[in-house]
Amino acid sequence: MSTLEYETIAVDRQGPVDRLMLNRPEALNSINTQMVTELRDYFSSLLENTDTRVVVMSGAGRAFCAGLDIKQADDMVDSAGHRPVGAGWGFQGYLAEVYILMRRCPQPIISLVQGPACGGGFAFVLASDIRIVADNVRMNAAFIRIGLSACDMGTSYFLPRLVGTSLASELMLTGRFINAQRALATGLVSEVVEPEQLAGAADSYLQEMLTTSPMGLRLTKEGLNMAIDANSLESAMAIENRNQILCSRTEDAKEGMRAFVEKRDPVYTGR
Numbered sequence: 595m596s597t598l599e600y601e602t603i604a605v606d607r608q609g610p611v612d613r614l615m616l617n618r619p620e621a622l623n624s625i626n627t628q629m630v631t632e633l634r635d636y637f638s639s640l641l642e643n644t645d646t647r648v649v650v651m652s653g654a655g656r657a658f659c660a661g662l663d664i665k666q667a668d669d670m671v672d673s674a675g676h677r678p679v680g681a682g683w684g685f686q687g688y689l690a691e692v693y694i695l696m697r698r699c700p701q702p703i704i705s706l707v708q709g710p711a712c713g714g715g716f717a718f719v720l721a722s723d724i725r726i727v728a729d730n731v732r733m734n735a736a737f738i739r740i741g742l743s744a745c746d747m748g749t750s751y752f753l754p755r756l757v758g759t760s761l762a763s764e765l766m767l768t769g770r771f772i773n774a775q776r777a778l779a780t781g782l783v784s785e786v787v788e789p790e791q792l793a794g795a796a797d798s799y800l801q802e803m804l805t806t807s808p809m810g811l812r813l814t815k816e817g818l819n820m821a822i823d824a825n826s827l828e829s830a831m832a833i834e835n836r837n838q839i840l841c842s843r844t845e846d847a848k849e850g851m852r853a854f855v856e857k858r859d860p861v862y863t864g865r
Contacts (some may be wrong), residue, residue, distance in 0.1 A: 659715025
């Protein structure tokens with residue numbers, strides 16, 4: 595196990611799994627400029643990382659992420675005292691890039707969510723691939739509660755795709771909270787557990803993901819993301835065909851087929 599050196603996030607590398615923890619528990623893991631800088635650095639590093647296969651994202655303490663640190667909102671500058679450029683949109687664009695990087699990275703992201711997950715923290719949950727929550731979770735599109743639009747940090751893109759337009763409209767137009775049981779009933783999350791069970795709740799998902807071939811797992815995330823926005827069946831199938839051809843040419847595909855015939859577990863090497 596190795597640990598990457600950050601201050602507002604903690605990343606423990608446990609073989610093929612990165613455990614990423616938002617690490618400002620004294621501020622309910624609210625988002626400041628340093629956290630954004632560190633998350634951008636971390637998720638950017640995953641693009642060319644073939645050793646890490648899955649990311650588990652969580653929050654330290656009693657909250658997942660309470661959203662933007664309002665107390666620092668008027669002073670969103672980096673460590674050198676400069677305001678981040680963010681593709682021409684200042685801090686708005688600087689933070690928004692984190693969610694794009696989360697979707698662009700080839701590793702599936704499992705989020706473990708407890709307590710408040712609000713605003714930008716809710717968007718972290720939505721940008722993940724699998725969401726598991728404690729029964730004390732409270733999530734909302736908090737932006738509209740502080741004089742802003744609820745269309746922020748990818749929420750207007752992710753939420754209706756996950757739960758449909760009707761519920762997304764309700765949550766975004768009111769800013770009301772959604773609790774664990776309703777989130778489960780509407781398909782927003784995969785599982786609800788007791789708070790003390792949350793830390794280990796990803797283990798069964800990891801166990802199954804890590805039995806797949808490295809390329810197969812990466813291309814499944816990529817293909818699924820592209821298929822969601824495909825404008826036709828033919829467009830989605832073109833991506834599927836491309837991915838299957840790429841996978842079928844690997845040694846892992848040959849090993850997977852041999853193992854199936856021989857009724858044993860495959861041994862994948864990433865080649």
